[in-house]
Amino acid sequence: MLVTALLSGLVLGGTYALVAMGLTLQYGIARIMNLAYGEMIISAAFLAYVIYTGYGINPVLGLLITIPAGFAFGYVIYGVMMKPLVARARDKASLEIDSILATFGLLFVIQGVLLVTFGANFTSYNYLNVAVELFGTNVAANRLLALVLALTVGGALYLLLTRTLWGTALRAVAVSPASAPLVGIDVNKAARYAFAIGGGLAAAGGVVISMYQTFTATSGVVFTMKALIVVIMGGVGNVVGALSAGLILGVVETFVATYVDPGLTLAATYGIFLAVLLWRPSGLFGRRAG
Amino acid sequence: MKNLLRRQILRTMALAVSTLAFGFGGVASAQERTSVKIGYAVSKTGPNAGGAGITTIPNYELWVKDVNDAGGLEMPDGKKLPIEVVEYDDRSSSEEVVRAVERLAAQDEVDFILPPWSTGFNLAVAPLFDRYGYPQLAVSSVTDKAPDFVKRWKKSFWMLGGGHDYAEALAKVIADASKAGTINNKVSMISVADGFGIDLVTAARPAFEEAGIEVVYDKTYPAGTTDFSPILNEVMSNGADTFVAFSYPPETFALTQQAQVADFNPKILYLGVGTGFPIFAKNNGANAEGIMSLGGVDPRNEANNAYRKRHEEVTGKAPDYWGSVITYASLQMLQEAIKRKGLDRDAVSEELSTGTFKTVLSDETKFEDNQLRQLWWTGQWQNGVFVGIAPEDRPGASKATLPRQAWKKN
């Protein structure tokens, strides 16, 4: 029972972590509080749905299309919408408010376009919905894929941020955007790439989620909130923190469902999150990137 | 700004005056009319959009198209008037739906108002329909209080039954199968912590007890739950042959998927809203076979089959097997009542309440105490069609096939 609950929790947490890592990059490094993040996830989910049901390309292969598309979208959005806001911001607080408002608008635009294109229907399809036996427990292959992808991406990002010069530059921007230019770092470029990578990760998350979760054009905000909770718990801009916090959250939800009451899973999520905020406002894993 | 406000006030005043002057004699001017104004406010955005987008909106659109293609709504004198639609988005907010309906009634002065989606919203607007004298054909609302509501709001019609109806029908299906020795009398039951789930589960508990069914697992989960493996792990080993979930569509889909992964094979699998959606059959193929839920159709009803075909042709998607056909039937009843009585709302309400109508449901659809009672309380997927199995004495009922086959591996 314990092993089963733990495994189910980790697999569930893998999804949370995968979704949250992109947001932590966008918010931690590019300093954009992206409220439209969930809509980016849903857009990718619809894209995966279209290429799977319309063209018969399997979603995993489809990642080759969706991730670059998400990256490009993030790149363009940052260049067109966010850059002017960053340029005119007087301080961190005013950029935060501006980016919240602007991405709130973006949220509605994306949602509206999805509504007009796909309607308000519940959309879902089955892919890789087969059991994989792990330590005597049946786990859905598509969910396991989310966990594997989260661990891979998390590991890769961690290495990228800590072992490469470019990653160091990104971290420098996250810690102090004001002094990064002094050592020759192009802050704008770094932020733009961080935002775009975040877009690519959102797309990856969306594709994986679409394989096992029902979505509608308006369900993006749920993902934004979950991702935000994980990001704050893990420490803003901290990829490994987001990964760990996502997994912890998944395990907690599963344990509450198994041993307490399935009715309290969401209450437990928010309860833990609020407790972490009060106890350690900078997140479980500190504030710095990497 | 000021100018705009003043114009608004003047306009509203003028409207108010004209309402007073002509409101009661509005029918008389039907001769000079060139169209009939039909208004509705539904959730096109927000969390309710998913439900409204399958049961309500496509049927409103289909009906308007059907009527207008045929030349319009027929009046008692045989003249046909095309429908002019006024539609608002209530953005899934109670305050908005109240305001939108008030706008339809007081500002746009539409001839008839079609109801919004969901139990809560139908209740929110019921006092308004009543105050302005519009008949309210509430389809997408499951409520046990309908007998009280029809007393409070005389022109309200409740068309989808109450939690007790569905729960008692299900209890009978389980008890009969248990008596026949097909299954044991143990049930695991979960429900979504939202209006629908709670209504059904509170009705199911006493109904099951009365039928001699033992509930061995009874939990609620919050709406939006995506992972059911903890619940499935628990119910797989508790010996119950029946698994009942009063769930919403996303959870219905997730449960079906996860039950397959876990290789969980209850002999009766009963799921909530969403089981009758066309996408459910499409995604699960042969594995949908034998799954039970609310609603259903009579597969031999030709009018219904024709409706389903036309729905798919016009809107591009198939209707669901529960609320859709009732929604369309409610509109047919309205159309027929207008044909008999014209645009006088009192007379139309009276006709709806007492008359008998030919609809896609049956040749003789009628209200009993302003409630539609000829419904399928339990249905089951059989050979790719979601057929009604209870009440079993209703003409056209199919026989339940039990036990459900195990999942086919693909």
Place this chain on the structure above:
Amino acid sequence: MNGKTILAIAGFIATIAALAFVPFVVGPYGVTLMIGMLGYVVLATAWALFSGPTRYVSLATVAFFGVGAYTVAVFSESIPYPLLLLVAAGIGLGVALVVGIATLRLAGVYFVIFTFGLAELIRQLVTWYEVNVTGTLGRYIFLPITPEGIYWQLLALAAITFAIAWWIGRSRIGLALRVIGDDEVVAVHCGINITGVKLALFGLSCTIITLVGAIQAPRWTYVEPSIAFNPTISFLTLIMALLGGAHRLTGPLLGAVPLFLMFEWLSANFPNHYSIFLGLIFIAIVFVLPRGVLAFIEERWTLWRRNEPVSGRTADE
């Protein structure tokens, strides 16, 4: 008290009195429209009462709005109506004080996220309680209150809110608040009891928001958590206050009225493309009116008066 102040007070009273007669002039739809508009005006003003000077962006609006609505739904049968509002206000205040003590040391985005989480937590707990303890979820409100009655109550609440906001702006507390908003360290050195002031203001703001929910709830007949705790309310309140300018007395009003009318117009004329237009207008607002409508108008006004260019960034708030 100088002549200008007296004139302002007289104008305020006259405006409220004139607004009280609106239901006799406009039709039922007009009243409905005014209810919705006033509701958001009060919400945005009450929100700005706390968040404007302290710069704490709160997304807990709907938590308190929902508490108010739910209190009315729960006790509508057992407590007579005017008392019901007092009970709701008391519960709102109690929750606000507990939350305030726990959270006001959080800053920036942590507070934003916390308040959003709080709204969801309260919703989940109410749901769980209803499901497991009372066994029902939806609650019916059959109170004999007319739309006009709701309108007048909201109008009275709006008048009180504006009076309080005006008084605070002129009092020592207002000064203290401005110091806190500018620099908390300075405020401490001035001997200001930061926590006390913030807590009092948070409690006040939340109580008013609770009352809005309590007053509006009888219009819906049926209340369940997903209806009472609709997160859109938090977002719209925030946007309206920020659009108008949260640092000024009439700023939220100037944000709430045009935005509300615009939403109404969009949902009536473009029901299918509502979201897209709404989003585009939002983005446009951020780029064109970065510091609120009021600041924008003042800048243009100064510009016109001086007939010389004013840099958008030098004017301080």
